[in-house]
Amino acid sequence: MIEIDDLHKRYGDKTALAGVSFAVKPGEMFGFVGANGAGKTTTMRILMGVLAADSGQVRRDGRPLTFEDRRKFGYMPEERGLYQKMKVSEQVQYFGRLNGMSAAQAAKATADLLERLSLTGRAGDEVGALSLGNQQRVQLAVALVHDPEVLVLDEPFSGLDPIAVDALAEVLVERRTAGVPVLFSSHQLDLVERLCDSVGIISAGRMVASDTVEELRAREGRRLLKVVVRDAAPGWTAGLGGNITEKGDEVLFTDVNGSDQEILRAATKAGTVEHFGWERPTLTEIFREAVA
Numbered sequence: 293m294i295e296i297d298d299l300h301k302r303y304g305d306k307t308a309l310a311g312v313s314f315a316v317k318p319g320e321m322f323g324f325v326g327a328n329g330a331g332k333t334t335t336m337r338i339l340m341g342v343l344a345a346d347s348g349q350v351r352r353d354g355r356p357l358t359f360e361d362r363r364k365f366g367y368m369p370e371e372r373g374l375y376q377k378m379k380v381s382e383q384v385q386y387f388g389r390l391n392g393m394s395a396a397q398a399a400k401a402t403a404d405l406l407e408r409l410s411l412t413g414r415a416g417d418e419v420g421a422l423s424l425g426n427q428q429r430v431q432l433a434v435a436l437v438h439d440p441e442v443l444v445l446d447e448p449f450s451g452l453d454p455i456a457v458d459a460l461a462e463v464l465v466e467r468r469t470a471g472v473p474v475l476f477s478s479h480q481l482d483l484v485e486r487l488c489d490s491v492g493i494i495s496a497g498r499m500v501a502s503d504t505v506e507e508l509r510a511r512e513g514r515r516l517l518k519v520v521v522r523d524a525a526p527g528w529t530a531g532l533g534g535n536i537t538e539k540g541d542e543v544l545f546t547d548v549n550g551s552d553q554e555i556l557r558a559a560t561k562a563g564t565v566e567h568f569g570w571e572r573p574t575l576t577e578i579f580r581e582a583v584a
């Protein structure tokens with residue numbers, strides 16, 4: 293288990309992190325989300341030892357992370373760092389070798405990854421000759437080549453086309469299933485919602501929510517009540533509690549504060565109730581609420 297415990301970080305008089313804590317379990321995919329400048333990259337740099345925290349700790353299985361631990365991590369930094377003049381396949385193999393693989397292991401892992409990320413046809417091209425999206429795929433191959441024990445990826449999906457998004461998602465899900473803790477940041481909340489078991493929402497250097505996607509949605513899930521009444525008597529919602537938005541037969545109630553049964557009785561009296569239930573918010577709605 294990877295634990296981020298109460299990280300604080302200032303850049304001069306600018307506070308970047310003001311107490312960031314969360315944990316990523318083995319076999320868990322954790323989506324790290326937050327507005328621009330919220331502190332995601334700073335947190336991941338501290339996790340990877342690229343940057344020192346002012347206070348707080350990063351632990352693996354209860355003990356502080358060491359250089360040796362981090363060598364077994366796969367990291368995709370925000371500042372992409374590839375040798376532009378090196379050929380794609382050589383580059384990925386090179387990083388595999390740097391991480392302790394034999395030449396044969398690195399060659400095999402590289403060939404497999406290039407295939408998965410649809411880069412086989414570009415294996416002999418210089419990285420600098422590739423489009424930005426394809427360079428991003430190479431960067432991912434570099435982060436993944438040594439079969440890391442932990443994955444820390446800073447916006448791995450940005451700039452990828454939908455096919456590459458699916459290919460990367462498949463690789464990450466595979467690693468997660470093999471027991472690897474996977475942490476990635478993203479602004480693509482639909483993707484985070486689709487892929488992640490847990491989500492951390494950071495705002496202005498503080499964690500404002502950190503839980504499983506299911507828990508977050510369930511917790512927020514009794515905020516929006518949707519009622520559809522066919523052939524309702526006009527004005528049937530008059531005098532009922534909460535904020536009310538009406539659209540044809542559909543009525544949405546927010547901030548109902550326990551008056552749901554009263555609403556159900558009124559709806560039943562007004563006409564034929566076709567739908568009565570709590571709407572589960574999307575991650576985007578939860579995010580907007582959390583950082584507001």
Ligand SMILES: Nc1ncnc2c1ncn2[C@@H]1O[C@H](COP(=O)(O)OP(=O)(O)OP(=O)(O)O)[C@@H](O)[C@H]1O
Nearest residue numbers: 303306307308326327328329330331332333334335
């Ligand atoms: N080297 C630095 N010097 C000064 N301030 C910095 C530095 N790096 C980051 N910051 C500031 O720290 C805060 C957190 O930045 P960080 O890059 O961690 O955010 P982020 O959540 O990754 O943002 P984004 O989604 O835009 O990548 C921001 O206010 C940023 O301006």
